[in-house]
Amino acid sequence: MSGTPQPTVSNFIRSIIDADLASGKHDGIVTRFPPEPNGYLHVGHAKSICLNFGLAQDYQGKCHLRFDDTNPEKESEEYALSIQEDVRWLGFEWDGEVRWASDYFDALYGFAVELINKGLAYVDDLTPEQMREYRGTLTQPGKNSPGRDRPIAENLDLFARMKNGEFADGSMVLRARIDMASPNINLRDPVIYRIRRAHHIRTGDKWCIYPMYDYSHCISDALEGITHSLCTLEFEDHRPLYDWVLDNIAIPCHPHQYEFSRLELHYTITSKRKLLQLVNEKHVSGWDDPRMPTISGMRRRGYTSEGIREFARRIGVSKSENIVDMAIMESAIRDDLESRAARVMAVINPLKVSLTNFDGAQAREADFHPNHPEFGKRLVPISKDIFIEAGDFAEVPPSGWKRLTLGGEVRLRHSYVMRCNEAVKDASGHVIELRCSIDHDTLGKNPEGRKVKGVIHWVACEHALSAEIRMYDRFFTVPEPDADREKSFLDFINPASLTVVQGWVESCVKDAPPETHYQFERLGYFCTDRREHQPGGSLVFNRTVTLRDSWTKE
Ligand code: ATP
Numbered sequence: 001m002s003g004t005p006q007p008t009v010s011n012f013i014r015s016i017i018d019a020d021l022a023s024g025k026h027d028g029i030v031t032r033f034p035p036e037p038n039g040y041l042h043v044g045h046a047k048s049i050c051l052n053f054g055l056a057q058d059y060q061g062k063c064h065l066r067f068d069d070t071n072p073e074k075e076s077e078e079y080a081l082s083i084q085e086d087v088r089w090l091g092f093e094w095d096g097e098v099r100w101a102s103d104y105f106d107a108l109y110g111f112a113v114e115l116i117n118k119g120l121a122y123v124d125d126l127t128p129e130q131m132r133e134y135r136g137t138l139t140q141p142g143k144n145s146p147g148r149d150r151p152i153a154e155n156l157d158l159f160a161r162m163k164n165g166e167f168a169d170g171s172m173v174l175r176a177r178i179d180m181a182s183p184n185i186n187l188r189d190p191v192i193y194r195i196r197r198a199h200h201i202r203t204g205d206k207w208c209i210y211p212m213y214d215y216s217h218c219i220s221d222a223l224e225g226i227t228h229s230l231c232t233l234e235f236e237d238h239r240p241l242y243d244w245v246l247d248n249i250a251i252p253c254h255p256h257q258y259e260f261s262r263l264e265l266h267y268t269i270t271s272k273r274k275l276l277q278l279v280n281e282k283h284v285s286g287w288d289d290p291r292m293p294t295i296s297g298m299r300r301r302g303y304t305s306e307g308i309r310e311f312a313r314r315i316g317v318s319k320s321e322n323i324v325d326m327a328i329m330e331s332a333i334r335d336d337l338e339s340r341a342a343r344v345m346a347v348i349n350p351l352k353v354s355l356t357n358f359d360g361a362q363a364r365e366a367d368f369h370p371n372h373p374e375f376g377k378r379l380v381p382i383s384k385d386i387f388i389e390a391g392d393f394a395e396v397p398p399s400g401w402k403r404l405t406l407g408g409e410v411r412l413r414h415s416y417v418m419r420c421n422e423a424v425k426d427a428s429g430h431v432i433e434l435r436c437s438i439d440h441d442t443l444g445k446n447p448e449g450r451k452v453k454g455v456i457h458w459v460a461c462e463h464a465l466s467a468e469i470r471m472y473d474r475f476f477t478v479p480e481p482d483a484d485r486e487k488s489f490l491d492f493i494n495p496a497s498l499t500v501v502q503g504w505v506e507s508c509v510k511d512a513p514p515e516t517h518y519q520f521e522r523l524g525y526f527c528t529d530r531r532e533h534q535p536g537g538s539l540v541f542n543r544t545v546t547l548r549d550s551w552t553k554e
């Protein structure tokens, strides 16, 4: 699959863009991806990135990366840097410089003054409790605050003094003057500025008032000439406010907001707040723990950017609920790795086999990939003692067993046919070693007069390298860990989500750099760890995904 461009799947947003280009409403498109630098990006963001950057690519348009940095207490440079790295790693590049909502703080302030001058914004000093009470409910209209009728001159004066730091945090806000009786609560005189003395990663201590998201987002879009502003469905009810702001200030551009459904993945969570809690409370080793649904976690686990992009293509974009099974992600990853990863042998649960009729040293050349000769070859050495997978031997085989049993034969992958003659046991009856013999006349050809069905993987004890292999299982025990009202999502963490084993791998992987993908034959796809794997030294592999779907079988 990798390398072959996949057909584009159309969606309602593409239809809108096609119509806008055909009608001449726009002669090119500009989209944006607007993360808040308050955490690492996750798989849901990957969907939004593929959508926004993907559209810009397909329509030869532009996509901006704009940080929504309007909540200084929660934002950091580390997050902003990680987000840029993740977008690039996914294979996208933004148009021009990175943009920041804070680039527009002066302009945003100016537009707020404009709204005040038009009688469309006012300073309010209700307490938060009063504010809630005045807002009304879904069934009851709100009521006007006394501050709503403040004269314009007084509003201008108070707003300037808010900016100058004359008032305490939280003591006053600037509100848009829209309609306290609107059936849409977002239009009930929403707060557009608040006082917050917090150090900002870009503007330092210059400001002590910060614009709210709904106010700054639409203006930032307009200032950048965004044509299609794409966001998730929970912002549908905010669109009237988006439009109200742009309709009431002197700005030549009015982007259109379109909403699509959020991606949710079974057995994981896509809430930044909860992901942060997992990190802070050390339920995981960090934001890039391979069990995290973050882009950096998926990357470290061995998911490829091509595979994640293919996943986004397969799930598509719509307005209907988008709870996706992990199997869809895993099959996209598997399909990509199938032709990308070199194949080698590794044994994760070793059982020693001594080959009683083999002496000396020998090695056979084998392709790294059956369909990709360009991947090259390596030597697969065999020695008197080898390891096989303990699970590939059964003393009492179930019916249909094609692997090894006493008196039976299997083919050693890339090598001889081997017969098991004896199982050596310890005092408690566990098989600890097998004594086997090889058929010397079976290298590269079938034995005479009999069929050997099973092929098993193995490594030579003398040559194999010891490696730490980290096996991952789903991180939560239930499909929707944050759906339970009584229990915390933490109660559903799978205690067996990580198993570390010491296994044996062919020596040809010795110098593999971090982030090298392999298929360990019959076991799955594995990737050398980005952080802890040392080429030529201690080898650390993460299991990316098993070879077959292990999710839907239950
Ligand atoms: P926050 O609660 O911090 O705002 P957020 O998940 O909305 O969290 P943002 O940084 O604001 O995070 O998101 C950036 C962009 O990614 C937004 O346009 C948002 O719509 C999109 N996005 C976030 N989560 C998902 C998701 N699960 N599926 C699709 N798009 C998403």
Ligand code: MG
Pocket: 036
């Ligand atoms: Mg958001």
